[in-house]
Amino acid sequence: MREALFIKKNKDRWLKNQHTSTSDPDEMAAEFTQLVDDLAYAKTFYPSGRVTDFINAQAAKIYLDVYKNRKEDSNRLITFWKYDLPLTIRKHHGVILFAFVFFCIFFCIGFFTSQQDDEVARGILGDWYMDHTQDNIDKGNPFGIYEHGSSFLSWLGIMVNNIAVSLRMFASGIVLGIPCLYDLAQTSVMVGVFDQFFASRGLGVDFWMVVFVHGTLEITAIILAGAAGLVLGKSFLFPGTIKRIDSLKQGAKDGVKIIVGLLPVFALAAFFEGFITRLYNNLSFLTTAIFGLSVLFVIWYFIIYPVRLGKRLSVQLNEEEV
DSSP states (O other): OOHHHHHHHHHHHHHHHHHOOOOOHHHHHHHHHHHHHHHHHHHHHOTTSHHHHHHHHHHHHHHHHHHSOOSSHHHHHHHIIIIIHHHHHHHTHHHHHHHHHHHHHHHHHHHHHHHHOHHHHHHHHOHHHHHHHHHHHHTTOTTGGGGSSOHHHHHHHHHHHHHHHHHHHHHHTTTTTHHHHHHHHHHHHHHHHHHHHHHTTTOHHHHHHHHHHHHHHHHHHHHHHHHHHHHHHHHHHOOTTSOHHHHHHHHHHHHHHHHHHHHHHHHHHHHIIIIIGGGTTTOHHHHHHHHHHHHHHHHIIIIIHHHHHHHHHHHHHHHHHO
């Protein structure tokens, strides 16, 4: 059977399964069995076709609904963090990688451009920040700016601002992802200029060890928020084998999952910036430990764990086929 005919024959059932959920275990099991049969057929005759990936994603979703215990409402939250969000992250690892590379490119542009002209840094960071930070450097406390103000108000203000930025980046993805890319580029250039300002004064390593106490989680979340916006734009531009409106709905659903998953990350990053980063002079062992643990968390939860979970699920689906 040709792929187009195979899609036409089963398309209505797939879309119904995708958009109409049931709480009846028997119906869910029957839908899952049908999808597994379709997946086995698609893998045999269309191994590199998009329809194969589409069916696999649907089967994975129903598999979670059938086999994961959701008797209590509290378990739904656990399931979200343990399965739903990591699998969504894994599904869009390609888009996330693009957002990361895009961020790195503009980070380098900001770094090397400001290296050639100090006025670039002043234009982006502002005269007050430049002069105040230079004064702190002269006094031997280069990151003293983090020691000012109320810790609680700093935490609250930074958290609200970053969440608002992430929501804007996600929502702007609907405009073909262009405003989202602009926000991502603007942020990455600013971080590059920020890094170069300290590196040019012999504080390059200190910048990473101090600013990225909170910056590891904060920048990771910003990149993922940008990726969520790109997922939304991509779902509209490249619907694949389903209707554009259905693809857009799925892209919006996945993007919302990513944004919701980032809320506690932004809250924790803001907490670190408000309460912990300012302790770098007195409790450097604590700030260094938090920096290291943050890096390990990002690598594990957003890269390694989603890949392992996806592979485990794929093996289980293959066993079900047999």
